[in-house]
Amino acid sequence: MTDFNADADGFFGSFGGAHLPPHLVAPIAEVKAAYEGARNDPEFQAEYARLLAKYVGRPSPLFLAERLTAHVGGAKIYLKREDLNHTGAHKINHCLGEGLLAKRMGKTKMIAETGAGQHGVALATAAALLGLECEIHMGSIDVAKQHPNVVRMQLLGAKVVEVDEGGRSLKEAVDSAFMTFARDYEDTFFGIGSAVGPDPYPTMVRDFQSVVGREARQQILEDEGRLPDALVAAVGGGSNAMGLFTEFLPDEDVAIWGVEPAGEGLDSDRHAATITLGTPGMLHGMQTLVLQDDEGNAAPVHSIASGLDYPGVGPQHAWLREIGRVNYVSATDQETLDAFSLLSRLEGIIPALESSHAVAHAIKLAPELGPDGVIIVNLSGRGDKDIDYIVERMEGRA
Numbered sequence: 001m002t003d004f005n006a007d008a009d010g011f012f013g014s015f016g017g018a019h020l021p022p023h024l025v026a027p028i029a030e031v032k033a034a035y036e037g038a039r040n041d042p043e044f045q046a047e048y049a050r051l052l053a054k055y056v057g058r059p060s061p062l063f064l065a066e067r068l069t070a071h072v073g074g075a076k077i078y079l080k081r082e083d084l085n086h087t088g089a090h091k092i093n094h095c096l097g098e099g100l101l102a103k104r105m106g107k108t109k110m111i112a113e114t115g116a117g118q119h120g121v122a123l124a125t126a127a128a129l130l131g132l133e134c135e136i137h138m139g140s141i142d143v144a145k146q147h148p149n150v151v152r153m154q155l156l157g158a159k160v161v162e163v164d165e166g167g168r169s170l171k172e173a174v175d176s177a178f179m180t181f182a183r184d185y186e187d188t189f190f191g192i193g194s195a196v197g198p199d200p201y202p203t204m205v206r207d208f209q210s211v212v213g214r215e216a217r218q219q220i221l222e223d224e225g226r227l228p229d230a231l232v233a234a235v236g237g238g239s240n241a242m243g244l245f246t247e248f249l250p251d252e253d254v255a256i257w258g259v260e261p262a263g264e265g266l267d268s269d270r271h272a273a274t275i276t277l278g279t280p281g282m283l284h285g286m287q288t289l290v291l292q293d294d295e296g297n298a299a300p301v302h303s304i305a306s307g308l309d310y311p312g313v314g315p316q317h318a319w320l321r322e323i324g325r326v327n328y329v330s331a332t333d334q335e336t337l338d339a340f341s342l343l344s345r346l347e348g349i350i351p352a353l354e355s356s357h358a359v360a361h362a363i364k365l366a367p368e369l370g371p372d373g374v375i376i377v378n379l380s381g382r383g384d385k386d387i388d389y390i391v392e393r394m395e396g397r398a
């Protein structure tokens with residue numbers, strides 16, 4: 001049977017690893033050693049499980065979307081309701097894990113970059129709960145665009161560092177946060193926001209998120225008495241998708257679909273379909289698929305969902321595509337908006353635009369599977385954060 005874990009050096013096939021400048025080798029090795037300990041420590045795992053239950057509100061429900069199913073016609077569509085978690089998305093799952101690990105390592109502070117601010121808010125939440133300082137680096141353009149999330153982070157006690165270099169966006173924020181980490185690592189933990197980056201982060205973030213699939217498996221067995229025919233999740237860096245997929249990877253009869261943002265179309269240059277159109281390269285300390293120019297620089301990317309707007313992808317996804325275990329497809333901005341409206345009107349659930357990519361694919365898949373089929377969609381987050389953008393778009397301003 002296939003082993004779906006990384007090798008000792010953090011490689012999934014030829015993807016992954018830890019490709020670091022010399023000054024970051026020791027700090028990241030320290031994280032890896034600490035995580036190995038935590039992973040096998042029942043006390044750590046029990047405390048993590050307690051927070052997931054009592055603070056996040058897990059298990060999240062698995063909800064049969066009956067009106068959506070009837071409207072689409074075909075397989076039953078179940079929604080794994082990560083949108084009901086505290087803070088409204090799946091990110092809190094791994095941020096709490098990272099926070100607990102930081103404490104275990106004796107760190108007093110967490111640092112991270114954020115683009116749209118979702119990761120920053122989730123990490124600041126975990127830091128507040130666990131009594132850790134928190135410093136979030138953010139490009140100054142994003143600070144202006146994402147003002148409500150900046151206020152949230154500040155209310156949660158985090159320090160938001162505005163980065164004014166270069167393009168003043170996510171890439172510069174990453175560089176700035178890493179520089180600060182390299183200087184302060186003795187008391188600081190770097191909290192990565194997806195299943196990306198140098199080993200051990202892709203494995204660690206996946207492990208923390210895999211509670212989603214463990215719950216979903218048990219829930220679908222209770223509701224349907226069998227495993228689903230298909231799983232569907234949106235893929236940005238790939239954390240919510242790995243969270244749902246991991247528990248089902250050995251089940252060959254379960255088809256698995258990762259949905260990338262096709263933006264304004266795969267034939268335009270306004271998308272972020274990294275697995276579909278990327279090529280092997282190096283990004284943020286990992287070997288993976290990257291949307292890049294001829295010189296190997298990460299290309300500008302676009303998605304209507306800011307959380308999917310990333311030119312790389314977690315190395316395990318690149319490998320799962322290579323071995324053919326997971327199918328990667330894409331949904332355009334327009335298909336995503338249609339799915340967003342449909343779910344809102346038919347089920348009273350306003351989904352995040354990220355999650356709406358997964359819903360869009362389920363809508364295509366359900367008729368193909370037919371009425372005997374069962375699909376689980378990871379509803380990674382709620383859409384309240386996207387309302388202002390939707391209003392702008394409807395008024396023709398976006």
Ligand SMILES: *Cc1c(COP(=O)(O)O)cnc(C)c1O
Nearest residue numbers: 194236237238239240307354381
């Ligand atoms: C950040 C985010 C994503 C994308 O990140 P992954 O690591 O690919 O899961 C998806 N959905 C929501 C709601 C998010 O906030």
